[in-house]
Amino acid sequence: MSAKERTQVGIIGAGPSGLMLSQLLARHGIDSIVLERQSRAYVEARIRAGVLEQGTVDLLEEAGVADRLHREGLVHDGIEISFAGGMHRIDFRELAGAGVTVYGQTEIQKDLNDARVADGACIVWEAEDVSIENFHGAQPLIRYRSEGVERKVSCDFIAGCDGFHGVCRASISPANLDIHERVYPFTWLGMLAETPPISEELIYAHHERGFALFSMRSPTLSRLYIQCDADEKLENWPDQRIWDELRLRLGGEAAERIQESPSIEKVVAPLRSFVAGPMRHGQLFLVGDAAHIVPPTGAKGLNLAAADVRLLYRALVDFYASGDKFGIESYSERALRRVWKAQRFSWWMTTLLHRFPEHSSYDQSIQLAELDYVTSSKAAATSLAENYIGLPFD
Ligand code: FAS
Numbered sequence: 001m002s003a004k005e006r007t008q009v010g011i012i013g014a015g016p017s018g019l020m021l022s023q024l025l026a027r028h029g030i031d032s033i034v035l036e037r038q039s040r041a042y043v044e045a046r047i048r049a050g051v052l053e054q055g056t057v058d059l060l061e062e063a064g065v066a067d068r069l070h071r072e073g074l075v076h077d078g079i080e081i082s083f084a085g086g087m088h089r090i091d092f093r094e095l096a097g098a099g100v101t102v103y104g105q106t107e108i109q110k111d112l113n114d115a116r117v118a119d120g121a122c123i124v125w126e127a128e129d130v131s132i133e134n135f136h137g138a139q140p141l142i143r144y145r146s147e148g149v150e151r152k153v154s155c156d157f158i159a160g161c162d163g164f165h166g167v168c169r170a171s172i173s174p175a176n177l178d179i180h181e182r183v184y185p186f187t188w189l190g191m192l193a194e195t196p197p198i199s200e201e202l203i204y205a206h207h208e209r210g211f212a213l214f215s216m217r218s219p220t221l222s223r224l225y226i227q228c229d230a231d232e233k234l235e236n237w238p239d240q241r242i243w244d245e246l247r248l249r250l251g252g253e254a255a256e257r258i259q260e261s262p263s264i265e266k267v268v269a270p271l272r273s274f275v276a277g278p279m280r281h282g283q284l285f286l287v288g289d290a291a292h293i294v295p296p297t298g299a300k301g302l303n304l305a306a307a308d309v310r311l312l313y314r315a316l317v318d319f320y321a322s323g324d325k326f327g328i329e330s331y332s333e334r335a336l337r338r339v340w341k342a343q344r345f346s347w348w349m350t351t352l353l354h355r356f357p358e359h360s361s362y363d364q365s366i367q368l369a370e371l372d373y374v375t376s377s378k379a380a381a382t383s384l385a386e387n388y389i390g391l392p393f394d
Pocket residue numbers: 012013014015016017018035036037038043047048049050051105127130161162163164165166167267269287288289290296299300301302303305
């Protein structure tokens with residue numbers, strides 16, 4: 001494919017944010033290019049999010065890529081919380097009127113890639129040394145190298161969909177960014193294993209040894225997590241040690257339902273809360289993980305990225321259709337309002353369920369009281385439910 005030298009929207013990053021944006025813009029006749037530093041296979045192989053809010057499902061439907069999601073996605077009406085030897089269900093559908101859909105980010109990536117390729121989209125995989133310039137001017141410019149050839153693309157707007165370690169936020173003067181961050185004193189070890197999930201719905205387990213999460217990707221594929229130390233090394237965790245720890249942290253008859261099987265994938269990931277604002281800098285928009293990170297306890301990361309894409313694509317459609325700049329000019333303020341409420345919920349779920357090394361016995365008692373309150377008060381459970389399923393859009 002000949003390389004574009006001019007487009008309307010230059011998108012950096014072919015993760016869920018970048019491809020959702022490219023697909024939605026294309027469905028409204030807006031041209032874009034997507035520049036991705038990794039290969040398609042690498043991006044599709046990353047095991048990440050698993051829980052979709054209804055708003056994200058609706059957006060994927062709007063993008064025309066939800067057919068397999070509706071066929072294979074698992075609709076869940078609640079979660080279980082295990083603590084102090086008991087199991088407590090939070091019924092999202094009864095308390096907040098909706099559920100969530102379990103469908104892996106990997107699958108969304110494949111569905112989006114297939115749709116973009118079928119649409120003849122211009123996606124440059126393994127783009128090297130991507131840089132952006134003049135995004136405060138009328139003609140933003142993107143430079144990159146592909147197959148050894150230096151290239152450049154001029155565009156009206158740049159969407160920084162390049163994640164936490166991307167080039168777009170790094171290209172903004174630090175004087176123009178407000179950074180807010182909290183790094184947690186622990187990590188998550190994630191494991192994918194070909195074994196049936198031990199329950200219909202996700203189990204979030206609080207335990208004095210640390211947090212554990214029993215999730216899934218299908219009726220035969222489990223996605224499991226345990227809280228580990230901040231400096232944990234994956235090589236310290238052979239499969240058997242993980243299975244033993246999962247049993248200890250869950251306990252009871254549920255633990256007896258665990259069927260061990262060899263891990264397909266394992267990863268240790270740090271947990272942080274991070275926000276970089278504002279999310280608009282001239283003609284540059286920061287989207288998804290490029291602007292914010294949440295600890296995965298609240299299952300918000302991918303859903304926040306989708307919410308940013310929803311706002312930005314509609315703003316760009318309005319601008320190109322009628323010159324209306326309201327969406328563009330209000331993008332950052334509206335996106336950040338949702339971001340901070342999801343930050344709060346993700347921080348709260350993380351604080352509720354994890355073992356903090358610095359916690360005193362008083363802190364630990366407060367944590368247990370909070371768990372007791374959330375699982376015995378309809379008002380408290382409703383608050384958890386409405387945040388987990390996704391707050392209404394403004
Ligand atoms: P992404 O990071 O997904 O995509 C950014 C893309 O930009 C990448 O493909 C990258 O290669 C590319 N890129 C970066 N720099 C570039 C450059 N200079 N030039 C060109 N391309 C560049 N969220 C949940 O909701 N639940 C979870 O359980 C969960 N688990 C996670 C586990 C891990 C290990 C990680 C890292 C994240 C997890 N997340 C989870 C969060 C994750 O799902 C993100 O929210 C989601 O991927 C955000 O999508 P993007 O904004 O597209 O960013």
